[in-house]
Amino acid sequence: MALHLVYGGTFDPIHNGHLAIACAARDALACTVHLMPAGDPPHRAPPGADGATRAAMVALAIEGVPGLVLDRRELERVGRSYTVDTLAELRGTLGASAPLAWLVGADSLLGLPSWHRWRDLFALAHLVVAERPGSALDAALPAGLAEALQDRWTRAPADLQSQPAGRVLRLHQPLSAVSATAIRARLAAGASTSGWLPPAVAAFIQEKGLYGAAAPAPL
């Protein structure tokens, strides 16, 4: 059975760092990546752009990119977008034996113990962790997290295909220092975001004047 890999994020906005890890995961695991904008993301201030707008930017970013698709389910659900609820819903649809995985950046993994019912996640899905500058996976992990992960690490993508849930795979992709926070700050300051955004997303942001970006002057 093919691995169902979900990449959840606020995507406020989606940027080239997101696309790089989605493509790296697709290639390493030979599967489709389902990008899932969070409707009401837990543990952070409300996004600058609404859910429909963030999903529109994801759709523009992945247009023509093989193996990346948009999943809107968290935008259609009322209430906080807890990952454990999303994975339980997917597990119900896919069945108990289907391999299911959730893709996160290293900073998200380090914060995992603050997630809603985080220990239940391992029974529902595998975790795929992308390295991120500033979030060391080689350093000592917080107590509790290290213990929860210690027997789950694998280097073999095949383990994520042959088991339904519970393994953790580290993705060794080229590092990208891009963040949505830095992009929003640059847009608001009128500074360049060249190379950080997919061109169609950059054009959409300018056209809509999102994040304080100046709309282009009329001809």
Ligand SMILES: Nc1ncnc2c1ncn2[C@@H]1O[C@H](COP(=O)(O)OP(=O)(O)OP(=O)(O)O)[C@@H](O)[C@H]1O
């Ligand atoms: N450059 C990157 N390298 C690796 N992982 C990343 C990168 N950017 C984002 N991620 C991961 O992608 C997921 C979604 O990220 P998110 O949409 O919050 O982007 P962000 O750039 O971290 O945004 P913000 O700066 O607003 O927090 C998270 O798990 C995050 O760790």
Ligand SMILES: O=C(O)c1ccc[n+]([C@@H]2O[C@H](COP(=O)([O-])O)[C@@H](O)[C@H]2O)c1
């Ligand atoms: O379920 C939780 O408690 C939880 C806490 C923090 C983050 N998440 C999810 O992790 C993904 C990345 O979150 P963020 O804030 O880095 O964009 C996104 O899909 C969030 O909904 C989930």
